[in-house]
Amino acid sequence: MIPWPWWVLAFLTLVDLTIRIIAIIVVPRNRRPTAAMAWLLAIFFIPYIGVLLFLIIGNPRLPRARRRKQDQINEYINETSDQLHFGTLRPDAPSWFPPIVAMNQKLGALPISGDNGAHLIGDYQQSLDAMADAIREAEDYVHVEFYILQSDAATDNFFRALEEVAARHVQVRVLLDHWANRWKPRYRKTIKRLNAMGADWHLLLPMQPLKGRMQRPDLRNHRKLLVIDGRTAFVGSQNITDSSYNLRKNIKRGLHWVDLMVRVDGPVVLSINAIFLSDWYSETDEVLSEIDITRAEIGSGDLDCQIVPSGPGYESENNLRLFLELLYAASEKIIIVSPYFVPDEALLLAVSSACDRGVRVELFVSEEGDQAMVYHAQRSYYEALLRAGVRIWMYRKPYILHTKSLTIDDEVAVIGSSNMDMRSFGLNLEISMLVRGEEFVAEVRDLEAEYRSLSRELTLEEWLQQPLRSTILDNLARLTSALQ
Numbered sequence: 001m002i003p004w005p006w007w008v009l010a011f012l013t014l015v016d017l018t019i020r021i022i023a024i025i026v027v028p029r030n031r032r033p034t035a036a037m038a039w040l041l042a043i044f045f046i047p048y049i050g051v052l053l054f055l056i057i058g059n060p061r062l063p064r065a066r067r068r069k070q071d072q073i074n075e076y077i078n079e080t081s082d083q084l085h086f087g088t089l090r091p092d093a094p095s096w097f098p099p100i101v102a103m104n105q106k107l108g109a110l111p112i113s114g115d116n117g118a119h120l121i122g123d124y125q126q127s128l129d130a131m132a133d134a135i136r137e138a139e140d141y142v143h144v145e146f147y148i149l150q151s152d153a154a155t156d157n158f159f160r161a162l163e164e165v166a167a168r169h170v171q172v173r174v175l176l177d178h179w180a181n182r183w184k185p186r187y188r189k190t191i192k193r194l195n196a197m198g199a200d201w202h203l204l205l206p207m208q209p210l211k212g213r214m215q216r217p218d219l220r221n222h223r224k225l226l227v228i229d230g231r232t233a234f235v236g237s238q239n240i241t242d243s244s245y246n247l248r249k250n251i252k253r254g255l256h257w258v259d260l261m262v263r264v265d266g267p268v269v270l271s272i273n274a275i276f277l278s279d280w281y282s283e284t285d286e287v288l289s290e291i292d293i294t295r296a297e298i299g300s301g302d303l304d305c306q307i308v309p310s311g312p313g314y315e316s317e318n319n320l321r322l323f324l325e326l327l328y329a330a331s332e333k334i335i336i337v338s339p340y341f342v343p344d345e346a347l348l349l350a351v352s353s354a355c356d357r358g359v360r361v362e363l364f365v366s367e368e369g370d371q372a373m374v375y376h377a378q379r380s381y382y383e384a385l386l387r388a389g390v391r392i393w394m395y396r397k398p399y400i401l402h403t404k405s406l407t408i409d410d411e412v413a414v415i416g417s418s419n420m421d422m423r424s425f426g427l428n429l430e431i432s433m434l435v436r437g438e439e440f441v442a443e444v445r446d447l448e449a450e451y452r453s454l455s456r457e458l459t460l461e462e463w464l465q466q467p468l469r470s471t472i473l474d475n476l477a478r479l480t481s482a483l484q
Contacts, residue, residue: 019047038479066282070313073278074109086267086296087115089304090436094411096329097436101306103325104434107318108309110274116266117300118435120415120443122403122450124243127236127261128158134232134263135161141171141291143227143276145204147220147417148239149176150186151193155240159193166197174201175279177221178208185246202283205429219312221279222428224261224417225272231297233272235307235433236261237404237417254398255370260405260447262415262433266299271307275431282313303437310418311429319418319432320425323406324350330359330408335448337364337405342377342421342478348384355389363390364451368397374421376477379470386460393455401451405444412436413444 023043043050089112101112121127135142135158142165151159166172174194181187181203194201204221206213226234238259244250245257264272270293277288310318327334327350334354341363343351354361363385369375385392395401406414416432418424435441 016047019051020044023051041479067313069282070278073274073281077109077274086111086113086270087298088302089114090302093304093436094329096325097412100322100325100329101434104306104308104318104322107314107316107321108307110271110307110309112304112306112434113267113271113296114302114304115298116264116268116303116305118262118264118268118303118305118433118437118440120260120262120440120447122260122447124238124257124259125154127234127238127259128155128240130263131226131234131261132157132161134226134228134234135165137232138165138170138228140229141173142229143173143225143273143280144240145175145221145223145225145276145279146240147177147222147224148180148184148241148245149174149190150181150184150239150241150246151190152186152242152246154242158240159197162199163193163197166199172197172199173276173280174199175204175221175276175283176201178203178206179217180220184241185248186241202280204279204283206283218427220423220428221311222417222424223275223279223431225276225431227269227273227276230269230273230292230295231265233264233269234261235264235272235417235431236415237402250370255368255400256398257400257402258395258451259402260415264299264305264433265297266301266303266305267296268299268305268307268433270294270296271305272431272433275307275309278309279429301437301439303435303440305436306434308416308432308434309430310425310432312427313429317425319416319430320344320347322414322432322434323347323420326406326408326412326414327351327354330354331357332359332409333407334359334361335364335405335407335445336362336420337401337403337448337451338420339366339400339402339404340371340374340378340419340421340423341365341381342374342423343381344422344425347420348381351385351390352388361388361390362393362448364393364395364401364403364448364455366397366399366401367394367456368400370400373477373480374423376470376474377480378421380474380478382458382463383460386458386463392458393452394458395451395455399454403447403451405448407441407444407448410438410441410445413441415444 105111121130162172238261243256274293308322413435414432418430418432
């Protein structure tokens with residue numbers, strides 16, 4: 001083998017040194033320390049590949065034009081909200097609650113509202129059918145926005161409901177995430193069915209470079225919401241698809257997803273509709289001025305509800321800040337349900353601090369994972385959580401517990417699309433609903449009890465018996481989870 005000339009080696013050394021120096025200057029700027037360190041390690045150990053990856057997925061924000069649209073939307077919502085009355089709030093709120101509400105509105109623009117009704121639907125097929133029944137009551141419009149939307153046997157009733165109202169000239173608007181659906185087995189059939197019914201549909205965060213539509217390729221719109229006539233809405237964690245997601249690997253392993261949706265009515269429906277309208281505007285540049293988001297109708301209950309949008313279109317991690325404030329406010333009980341629990345330092349500290357205060361903390365996760373990297377990254381935190389005093393419940397396989405919820409004492413609950421992981425905090429567009437009212441918290445508690453009965457508790461003694469190879473995989477996955 002002929003050795004390279006000295007000047008080639010000197011040039012490559014200079015390039016390598018230049019890359020490292022530039023990386024130290026550029027990478028840490030406006031980036032959380034863990035993410036900056038992970039990127040620097042990648043660039044230092046595999047400089048050329050690391051730089052290429054950083055150029056492709058190193059920017060955790062949406063393009064500037066999209067962020068400007070979000071700013072315009074927030075400004076409009078703030079101006080409109082100042083002139084409106086969103087129901088009567090429940091009395092005797094705990095002292096920590098109003099400041100959290102104020103923070104949420106400052107970050108996400110949407111106000112809290114009273115006089116709302118909200119009820120959980122914890123059965124997978126029942127929630128699909130309940131949404132179909134609500135769609136059939138539509139008179140003016142139906143707004144559908146889901147991360148995954150597939151026409152299959154389980155969702156046929158949902159799609160037939162859309163077809164029926166569309167035939168009555170009800171306007172059906174649909175948003176679905178591009179990357180999450182494009183490679184799914186039912187994508188073409190789903191689009192064909194939407195076209196046949198006359199739905200006005202668009203892809204969320206499309207990766208279409210030939211059309212000039214580009215952003216970081218792993219950004220996702222992970223929201224799940226449905227609005228009917230501005231009077232009824234659904235939010236939660238469930239996608240519109242069979243509980244196996246129709247994926248061959250899931251069917252082979254016998255995996256099925258466990259999820260929930262919440263049916264709501266009252267003034268909070270206006271906020272959910274505002275999220276849809278903002279995403280519609282972001283993707284189409286169309287302002288649906290005929291949709292009135294200023295006329296609030298009294299709901300069937302007296303719950304206080306606030307919608308908290310989050311994602312790379314915002315300057316801060318709105319959902320993470322909400323979770324942190326609630327965790328520090330808890331005095332008796334915290335129950336977290338999250339299929340992907342990969343906390344940053346702040347969230348891990350908030351959970352362990354709650355245990356130190358004597359708060360009972362429980363975490364529900366799945367015994368079996370569907371995404372290897374996230375599954376192993378999550379496992380890397382189990383020992384620290386167990387030693388802190390967290391009780392970890394593992395929902396028995398072959399089911400994937402996909403619900404995302406947080407309950408604090410008997411005061412408030414948060415339901416939505418957001419996991420407690422780095423991706424949901426920094427890369428996904430999410431929707432969360434904060435609910436105050438002991439009757440709603442009791443519904444969530446009943447569901448938590450059902451999950452507990454179908455789970456087994458992980459103990460520290462059992463965890464310490466993990467083989468070395470599992471520990472190595474967990475720790476490697478933990479390092480990569482910080483790449484944002």
